[in-house]
Amino acid sequence: MRIPFEKLKAEFKRILTGIDFTDEKAEKCAAIFAENSRDGVYTHGLNRFPVFVQHVKDGLVKPAEEPIKEGGLGAIEQWDGNYGPGMLNARICMNRAIELARDNGIGCVAIKNTNHWMRGGTYGWQAAEAGYIGICFTNTIANLPPWGGLDPRLGNNPLVIAVPRKNGHVVLDMAISQYAVGKLYQYKSRGEQLPLPGGYDSEGHLSTDAAAILQSERLLPVGFWKGSGLSLVLDLLATVLSGGNSTARITANGKEAGISQVFICIKPKNDDHTAALIEEIISYTKTSRPEHAGTTISYPGENTLKTRAQNLKEGVLVDEKIWNTVLGL
Amino acid sequence: MRIPFEKLKAEFKRILTGIDFTDEKAEKCAAIFAENSRDGVYTHGLNRFPVFVQHVKDGLVKPAEEPIKEGGLGAIEQWDGNYGPGMLNARICMNRAIELARDNGIGCVAIKNTNHWMRGGTYGWQAAEAGYIGICFTNTIANLPPWGGLDPRLGNNPLVIAVPRKNGHVVLDMAISQYAVGKLYQYKSRGEQLPLPGGYDSEGHLSTDAAAILQSERLLPVGFWKGSGLSLVLDLLATVLSGGNSTARITANGKEAGISQVFICIKPKNDDHTAALIEEIISYTKTSRPEHAGTTISYPGENTLKTRAQNLKEGVLVDEKIWNTVLGL
Numbered sequence: 251m252r253i254p255f256e257k258l259k260a261e262f263k264r265i266l267t268g269i270d271f272t273d274e275k276a277e278k279c280a281a282i283f284a285e286n287s288r289d290g291v292y293t294h295g296l297n298r299f300p301v302f303v304q305h306v307k308d309g310l311v312k313p314a315e316e317p318i319k320e321g322g323l324g325a326i327e328q329w330d331g332n333y334g335p336g337m338l339n340a341r342i343c344m345n346r347a348i349e350l351a352r353d354n355g356i357g358c359v360a361i362k363n364t365n366h367w368m369r370g371g372t373y374g375w376q377a378a379e380a381g382y383i384g385i386c387f388t389n390t391i392a393n394l395p396p397w398g399g400l401d402p403r404l405g406n407n408p409l410v411i412a413v414p415r416k417n418g419h420v421v422l423d424m425a426i427s428q429y430a431v432g433k434l435y436q437y438k439s440r441g442e443q444l445p446l447p448g449g450y451d452s453e454g455h456l457s458t459d460a461a462a463i464l465q466s467e468r469l470l471p472v473g474f475w476k477g478s479g480l481s482l483v484l485d486l487l488a489t490v491l492s493g494g495n496s497t498a499r500i501t502a503n504g505k506e507a508g509i510s511q512v513f514i515c516i517k518p519k520n521d522d523h524t525a526a527l528i529e530e531i532i533s534y535t536k537t538s539r540p541e542h543a544g545t546t547i548s549y550p551g552e553n554t555l556k557t558r559a560q561n562l563k564e565g566v567l568v569d570e571k572i573w574n575t576v577l578g579l
Numbered sequence: 580m581r582i583p584f585e586k587l588k589a590e591f592k593r594i595l596t597g598i599d600f601t602d603e604k605a606e607k608c609a610a611i612f613a614e615n616s617r618d619g620v621y622t623h624g625l626n627r628f629p630v631f632v633q634h635v636k637d638g639l640v641k642p643a644e645e646p647i648k649e650g651g652l653g654a655i656e657q658w659d660g661n662y663g664p665g666m667l668n669a670r671i672c673m674n675r676a677i678e679l680a681r682d683n684g685i686g687c688v689a690i691k692n693t694n695h696w697m698r699g700g701t702y703g704w705q706a707a708e709a710g711y712i713g714i715c716f717t718n719t720i721a722n723l724p725p726w727g728g729l730d731p732r733l734g735n736n737p738l739v740i741a742v743p744r745k746n747g748h749v750v751l752d753m754a755i756s757q758y759a760v761g762k763l764y765q766y767k768s769r770g771e772q773l774p775l776p777g778g779y780d781s782e783g784h785l786s787t788d789a790a791a792i793l794q795s796e797r798l799l800p801v802g803f804w805k806g807s808g809l810s811l812v813l814d815l816l817a818t819v820l821s822g823g824n825s826t827a828r829i830t831a832n833g834k835e836a837g838i839s840q841v842f843i844c845i846k847p848k849n850d851d852h853t854a855a856l857i858e859e860i861i862s863y864t865k866t867s868r869p870e871h872a873g874t875t876i877s878y879p880g881e882n883t884l885k886t887r888a889q890n891l892k893e894g895v896l897v898d899e900k901i902w903n904t905v906l907g908l
Binding site for chain 1: 729803809818825863
């Protein structure tokens with residue numbers, strides 16, 4: 251089922267204004283949720299919206315709160331998110347990092363006590379659309395084991411890296427778990443095998459069986475021991491730079507709220523030479539012969555643009571059941 | 580076979596002074612090679628030394644050249660490595676990034692026309708020992724295919740992230756390929772299977788057979804499509820920020836020389852509160868029950884310190900054949 255983008259956004263806004271969001275904040279949050287679905291990240295668009303509304307009702311997300319600057323030195327700043335909506339806090343932080351990069355070449359904003367930013371790529375696109383390189387990451391509640399361990403102690407801590415480009419920005423948006431928990435549930439409910447190993451079963455064997463992985467709670471980090479180390483280090487950076495809650499502390503609290511994030515912006519030379527360097531890299535990568543005839547090699551963000559164009563033209567693809575839930579909110 | 584650290588270093592220095600290194604440069608380069616072996620990264624210590632000497636003799640690495648600053652804005656600078664020794668250029672760039680972070684909270688140095696830095700972790704440890712967070716990465720010659728492709732078009736572009744810590748720095752040093760090419764050759768020559776899939780065989784099946792992977796040239800990036808995207812984006816950053824050679828250009832040149840690197844430093848609050856946050860994260864991670872009884876969960880860099888202590892006490896472990904080659908240089 252497809253719904254026009256503006257209708258999706260208007261519906262989100264209607265609901266948010268009913269739960270203490272000002273008109274301006276409701277407009278901004280609704281846009282982000284609608285854009286996430288528009289760009290094909292349905293898990294952090296429409297599908298996540300009812301959860302977000304519940305978090306607001308539960309007091310985990312406080313719509314009236316604003317982030318404030320707590321300290322800083324030159325091109326780096328620490329902010330307190332005051333448990334406000336994670337998407338709005340993240341927008342403000344990336345915007346501030348852009349300003350710092352404009353003035354200093356590079357800028358960094360770390361924020362504590364913020365909330366889930368939904369799709370991390372949103373803030374990568376934000377930086378790239380302003381003509382800046384954007385790097386951002388967040389910690390989360392523990393949802394995968396460290397390498398060599400059985401119990402979840404690491405977050406899937408998404409990492410976003412965006413590079414501005416005339417003919418479509420390059421935006422990498424990767425979580426550390428090979429497959430998101432939501433993705434595993436999708437495969438489980440369809441009774442399908444994962445295309446590639448996504449974790450371990452209870453016997454400790456690499457598995458493509460989503461149900462077995464969900465049962466063992468042993469989701470695979472990207473690159474086995476490497477992703478395990480990367481997740482730990484991103485949590486260290488987010489926690490140390492913001493002075494906020496670590497994955498350990500978030501998990502101890504029992505609910506994913508009051509998390510820590512980092513936003514780094516760098517000002518590239520946006521000249522013809524730089525543009526040519528970027529095209530050279532992308533076109534070279536695409537010369538690799540495809541594994542399957544008729545397919546092509548894509549750069550991160552390329553398929554986002556295709557999905558966006560289709561969803562804007564034909565209406566945004568929605569899960570009918572979730573859409574009806576939202577209409578009833 | 581074990582050789583005292585000082586003897587290893589003295590031997591490296593003797594050879595370097597014989598191929599146009601000044602006493603000072605020979606001392607610094609010899610220290611880095613010896614320290615890499617001391618820390619257990621034998622592939623980029625003794626084992627790589629004869630290749631480095633050959634590169635100097637072939638004119639790919641120019642010992643007399645110095646890196647120079649080409650431009651900059653506030654906390655970000657562009658340098659030209661002038662094809663000097665990659666380790667010395669990298670040391671200078673990380674040192675400059677530390678100075679920029681000291682003055683601005685965060686600093687970034689991008690360098691073009693530099694050479695292989697050997698162990699990327701060297702510069703992470705450098706930042707951490709100065710009390711700074713260090714993030715650095717490099718591009719390389721193409722050695723793995725992009726996701727969905729058959730021909731190598733991406734570098735294994737190592738990424739280093741270091742966090743200073745009183746009781747042992749946390750230093751992540753990860754290449755994008757799941758296993759280094761050198762590692763695959765090790766397994767092939769021993770006739771052993773890889774512990775985990777490291778690439779595809781010629782039939783396109785995930786494989787633990789190093790020989791089959793080397794034949795297909797389809798090394799696996801960490802996290803399949805995710806590592807493929809990460810490698811591309813790191814190459815974009817290194818190339819765009821330095822204005823230097825991309826993996827495409829390096830590969831077209833046929834020899835891995837004149838590569839591009841980025842060094843970012845951030846000044847953390849080095850206070851008791853920050854130290855406590857770090858310990859909380861590490862000790863929480865270690866509470867995950869181990870997969871195999873009697874083992875423990877390690878953080879990145881932890882085993883380096885153990886290997887370092889042993890190699891300093893008992894002598895640095897060396898490959899006897901390579902050691903004899905070096906003695907004859």
